[in-house]
Amino acid sequence: MPIVEIKGVGFFDAKESENLLTLMRRHGVTLPAGCGGLGLCGMCRVRVVRGTLTAPTRREIEILADRLEEGWRLACQAQVISDTTLEIPAARREATKARVRPPVRITPSALFVPVKVESGEPSYEEELISSLRTLGVHATQLSLSALNSLAQRSSGVAVIVEGEVLDVCDTYSGYGLAIDVGTTSVAASLVDLVSGAITVERVSLNAQLKYGSDIISRIRYALQEPEGTARLQQAVIETVNRLLEEMGARAEKVYRVVVAGNSVMLHLFFGVNPRTLGFLPFRPLYRRQMRARGRDLGLAVHPDAHVVSLPILGGYVGGDVVGDILSADLSGYDKAMLIDVGTNGEIVLKKGDAYLAASTPAGPAFEGVGLHSGMMAVEGAIEKVRVLGAREIEYLTIGGTEAKGICGSGYVDLLAELLKAGTLSRDGRLLDGPHVKEVRGVKAFVLDEERGIVLTQLDVRKLQLAVAAVKFTAKYLMKVSGVNVESLEAIVVAGDFGYHLNPQNAMEIGLLPKVDESMIRYIGNGSLTGAEMYMLSDEARKMAEVLLAKCRVLDVPREERDFISELKLSW
Amino acid sequence: MPIVEIKGVGFFDAKESENLLTLMRRHGVTLPAGCGGLGLCGMCRVRVVRGTLTAPTRREIEILADRLEEGWRLACQAQVISDTTLEIPAARREATKARVRPPVRITPSALFVPVKVESGEPSYEEELISSLRTLGVHATQLSLSALNSLAQRSSGVAVIVEGEVLDVCDTYSGYGLAIDVGTTSVAASLVDLVSGAITVERVSLNAQLKYGSDIISRIRYALQEPEGTARLQQAVIETVNRLLEEMGARAEKVYRVVVAGNSVMLHLFFGVNPRTLGFLPFRPLYRRQMRARGRDLGLAVHPDAHVVSLPILGGYVGGDVVGDILSADLSGYDKAMLIDVGTNGEIVLKKGDAYLAASTPAGPAFEGVGLHSGMMAVEGAIEKVRVLGAREIEYLTIGGTEAKGICGSGYVDLLAELLKAGTLSRDGRLLDGPHVKEVRGVKAFVLDEERGIVLTQLDVRKLQLAVAAVKFTAKYLMKVSGVNVESLEAIVVAGDFGYHLNPQNAMEIGLLPKVDESMIRYIGNGSLTGAEMYMLSDEARKMAEVLLAKCRVLDVPREERDFISELKLSW
Numbered sequence A, B: 001m002p003i004v005e006i007k008g009v010g011f012f013d014a015k016e017s018e019n020l021l022t023l024m025r026r027h028g029v030t031l032p033a034g035c036g037g038l039g040l041c042g043m044c045r046v047r048v049v050r051g052t053l054t055a056p057t058r059r060e061i062e063i064l065a066d067r068l069e070e071g072w073r074l075a076c077q078a079q080v081i082s083d084t085t086l087e088i089p090a091a092r093r094e095a096t097k098a099r100v101r102p103p104v105r106i107t108p109s110a111l112f113v114p115v116k117v118e119s120g121e122p123s124y125e126e127e128l129i130s131s132l133r134t135l136g137v138h139a140t141q142l143s144l145s146a147l148n149s150l151a152q153r154s155s156g157v158a159v160i161v162e163g164e165v166l167d168v169c170d171t172y173s174g175y176g177l178a179i180d181v182g183t184t185s186v187a188a189s190l191v192d193l194v195s196g197a198i199t200v201e202r203v204s205l206n207a208q209l210k211y212g213s214d215i216i217s218r219i220r221y222a223l224q225e226p227e228g229t230a231r232l233q234q235a236v237i238e239t240v241n242r243l244l245e246e247m248g249a250r251a252e253k254v255y256r257v258v259v260a261g262n263s264v265m266l267h268l269f270f271g272v273n274p275r276t277l278g279f280l281p282f283r284p285l286y287r288r289q290m291r292a293r294g295r296d297l298g299l300a301v302h303p304d305a306h307v308v309s310l311p312i313l314g315g316y317v318g319g320d321v322v323g324d325i326l327s328a329d330l331s332g333y334d335k336a337m338l339i340d341v342g343t344n345g346e347i348v349l350k351k352g353d354a355y356l357a358a359s360t361p362a363g364p365a366f367e368g369v370g371l372h373s374g375m376m377a378v379e380g381a382i383e384k385v386r387v388l389g390a391r392e393i394e395y396l397t398i399g400g401t402e403a404k405g406i407c408g409s410g411y412v413d414l415l416a417e418l419l420k421a422g423t424l425s426r427d428g429r430l431l432d433g434p435h436v437k438e439v440r441g442v443k444a445f446v447l448d449e450e451r452g453i454v455l456t457q458l459d460v461r462k463l464q465l466a467v468a469a470v471k472f473t474a475k476y477l478m479k480v481s482g483v484n485v486e487s488l489e490a491i492v493v494a495g496d497f498g499y500h501l502n503p504q505n506a507m508e509i510g511l512l513p514k515v516d517e518s519m520i521r522y523i524g525n526g527s528l529t530g531a532e533m534y535m536l537s538d539e540a541r542k543m544a545e546v547l548l549a550k551c552r553v554l555d556v557p558r559e560e561r562d563f564i565s566e567l568k569l570s571w
Helices: A020-026 A058-070 A124-134 A144-152 A207-211 A215-224 A228-246 A263-269 A319-328 A408-421 A457-481 A496-500 A503-508 A526-536 A538-550 A560-565 B020-026 B058-070 B124-134 B144-152 B207-211 B215-224 B228-246 B263-269 B319-328 B408-421 B457-481 B496-500 B503-508 B526-536 B538-550 B560-565
Strands: A003-006 A010-013 A045-050 A072-074 A084-087 A111-116 A155-161 A164-169 A175-181 A185-192 A198-205 A254-261 A291-293 A306-309 A335-340 A345-351 A354-360 A381-388 A392-397 A436-439 A442-448 A453-456 A490-494 A520-524 B003-006 B010-013 B045-050 B072-074 B084-087 B111-116 B155-161 B164-169 B175-181 B185-192 B198-205 B254-261 B291-293 B306-309 B335-340 B345-351 B354-360 B381-388 B392-397 B436-439 B442-448 B453-456 B490-494 B520-524
Touching: A003 A020, A045 A058, A058 A072, A111 A124, A124 A144, A124 A155, A124 A164, A144 A155, A144 A164, A155 A254, A175 A228, A175 A263, A175 A526, A185 A228, A185 A526, A198 A228, A207 A215, A207 A228, A215 A228, A215 A263, A228 A263, A254 A263, A254 A319, A254 A526, A263 A319, A319 A335, A319 A345, A319 A354, A319 A490, A319 A520, A319 A526, A319 A538, A335 A457, A335 A526, A345 A457, A354 A457, A354 A538, A381 A408, A392 A442, A408 A442, A408 A453, A408 A457, A408 A496, A408 A503, A442 A457, A453 A457, A457 A560, A490 A526, A520 A526, A526 A538, B003 B020, B045 B058, B058 B072, B111 B124, B124 B144, B124 B155, B124 B164, B144 B155, B144 B164, B155 B254, B175 B228, B175 B263, B175 B526, B185 B228, B185 B526, B198 B228, B207 B215, B207 B228, B215 B228, B215 B263, B228 B263, B254 B263, B254 B319, B254 B526, B263 B319, B319 B335, B319 B345, B319 B354, B319 B490, B319 B520, B319 B526, B319 B538, B335 B457, B335 B526, B345 B457, B354 B457, B354 B538, B381 B408, B392 B442, B408 B442, B408 B453, B408 B457, B408 B496, B408 B503, B442 B457, B453 B457, B457 B560, B490 B526, B520 B526, B526 B538
Parallel strands: A003 A084, A175 A254, A254 A306, A335 A490, A490 A520, B003 B084, B175 B254, B254 B306, B335 B490, B490 B520
Antiparallel strands: A003 A010, A045 A072, A045 A084, A111 A155, A155 A164, A175 A185, A185 A198, A291 A306, A335 A345, A345 A354, A381 A392, A436 A442, A442 A453, B003 B010, B045 B072, B045 B084, B111 B155, B155 B164, B175 B185, B185 B198, B291 B306, B335 B345, B345 B354, B381 B392, B436 B442, B442 B453
16 A cells, blocks of 8 residues: 655555545544535645646646646545655644544534525525535535525535535635533633634633532522523623633634533523432433524524534533543443543443443532632642652642642642641641641641642642542442452543643542553543534544433432541542 | 214214214314323313213223213214214304315324423433323424423423424413514414414504515615614514514413515515515525524514424515415316415416416505505405495495595405496596596595595506506416416405405406406415414425425516506406
């Protein structure tokens, strides 16, 4: 089989009669292709420096014309015959992204196809649909705004999402918005629908925080205030709109939105009262993928944008966990565990083909909320701590700037280091020692006196409860399915704080079982990554359906005696 | 076959193993049946006075209990064995309606089924859908507001429309709104979705009139004003909301809306710019059935109500004509013509299985707009006129009240009577004679001096143009299809003024060809009736699809010379 070298990118095997675009997608090399590989938009052009390809197609001759002689080809049309060297124009190569997304087979999630209506026969819509059909593009109707575009113009680029022409516009460009709605923070990223690349990503506190910091207080607010559900919905929509603004998104070019989030967050995002999640048996009103239009929700995106959610698996195991599972890609393991440490913690255990899941109200401690010096994992947050002997304390902040507070991974380090230094007992008492003082009447470990950054006894209790909740739930799932720590092949840690986590310290405090460090993987915000995958890949969408049908969600019986025994800071 | 007597209603043949409800529906006897005949709601109960029926079913035993002994049965469960006499409780019999609706096989357009959720397993929505399935009721999801209802209550009556649970409420009741949006006036009726009966009906001027009286001025407004389309949409929605209020509709109980109207009116109703209908080749942006939710349009109906339109057949032949054809029921004729005299006039010619249609801008004269003493066909409008000899004039008003003006049928009479009396020439000139005077410098025939009700020379010209437009188009269709007046089996006149029309006079002025009077049928507002049928009957919905695919819409070439020759007031 011939080898294709893409300059500055790498060497790749070609399959028989595989065109260049398919080859690049198979290897995760992103290249824009607005029309989905039909040879219509000319965006996937590459320059051949060396080698033999199949003869130019009619589409290539039409679109490239003179440039064919200079070696330009359309990647979607040309097939490799001999070893070949290519150049991709620098401007077309996408920046690599910060978060790890497992290799997904990108299926066109929006098509951009040039169209022209002439006769308007028997209606403009029908002529457009039928001209798309002759190009091999399936669409059944035009959205309201596409109809209104067509009232003003007779040609342009049709933007097609899920078989609907959403827009008729000027440019071969469009974006998808992936959102992870957490109880405490909301993360979002903009995906270039042409290339599949992530262009920008932001995180912000959820404006719902003004109605209470945990899920229960949100449910209570929705129940007790007449417009409670609507106000909570408005708060999260405002948060997302602010993120869109910060990311510099042009509203009218955002055609798809995929939302992940826990069960309560998803109910509220779509304006569904989360009441049933507040009472026994704690079941969601719905589990399926919800669908809406941009305008229905007041999102600053295209008014007809398709907004969909990841399904809820059951109870408090929501679309965020579906996202985690998609991005954790557990398919290669027989026995593996996924842990998402959020305000609502979730554990998934895979055993063979079976998925078992449960949730636990861990509280927002590891998101830095409710702790004396706690903060989100953003610039200025202390993410790593070392206590050297009696006197010296070393810490690192995110971005290397002046310390403003402590984020989740910093707290994990701090607890572990204090345990090892003997300043903290396994049952969570701060002992007398260097840097331990009374701060406004409460015992506290002073990390940075000048900046007032401390760990109080109360902080330790909150962190201890969060660790116990996760540990208790993980142990329960393992017990039910007869899987022990020794037989686990992998532990995947989801959640933003995983990035900066010191695995030895996480094991030290009992947040993770003691295993070989190489078994532990961090996927960061798997919920957001999963939302992106769901937007880009048919396979991911199918997997989500499989999980909805097959993943078993367990209620964890909270025997008080057992739970209290898990408060000890070790596995 | 046994005979069933329904006391106070009539005698009906029963078919073998036909249940009473099916028998009544077949014969057009309306009886409420909320659950669609599943034996769940108990609304179709009747009392058997005499005769033998099949043994009570399990459902009847559950629902009727003691009342079985008093002769009560559920019409949907009981089958006739011998000749039978029944009573329907008086309160359950429906009032007869004013407009003529051809017999339609009513298919349940909404189901009302008692439901109860218990476990919420795996979600409340899924439990409800699955409990409906065990009752034989198909539904795939709950609407947003049904989900929110279910958050507040665990049992109630599920209202199911087109496979979606729209509401979970307290009562076995719900309504459908049928609307005919005309350029000049908007008519609406409320249909009881349980029985299929029309409960109330109203008509009002279209508030869009403030933006111009004809279609062209509406299109111009939509083009020239930045928010033109939105304002025109708002105006018609306000009109409909006012009608709903006048009809005393409870917004939250209106679950279905079917809209008929001409092409431009349908575009505007859904917020689609009608620009393409203002320029050659005068084609609509879309033809298909449009769909929306009540809340999308700001209608004072259930927020999740299903709003659908009758399809547009092409050009200016819109959903109003589909409605006309549905209610004209031309299936029994080989050659027949349908004439709808509105501001936009439409003609349909049926020849064998083929339908041929064309439209003509007749102007609003026959709706009483733009004429000196013109008014809609409402109370106080002169609907019939006789000119007896030189002096005496007789007229009748709608409702027999004091005359306020003249409506379409009154003008037809007036023109014909003046032609016969020699006061009007065939080419439309008012001649000197009794009651002809100068009114503010214009020649006019004075019908009622005291009340200032007159027919001016300008009025005659406008009426003459309206007649010519209809006649010219009808003749063109007949020429194209090779059908002559003699071979026509029926002429169906649609439009409100048809009710009061004197057919001899309509023939006298050339609005209709000279045929045997028995061939002429009036269906009134066929567009509104068609919308009701579309709401109630699968057959009507299928017929609309057939028309969309098969009806040929012609552009009528307007040869000026030919058109001028049609200005003569005779066929």
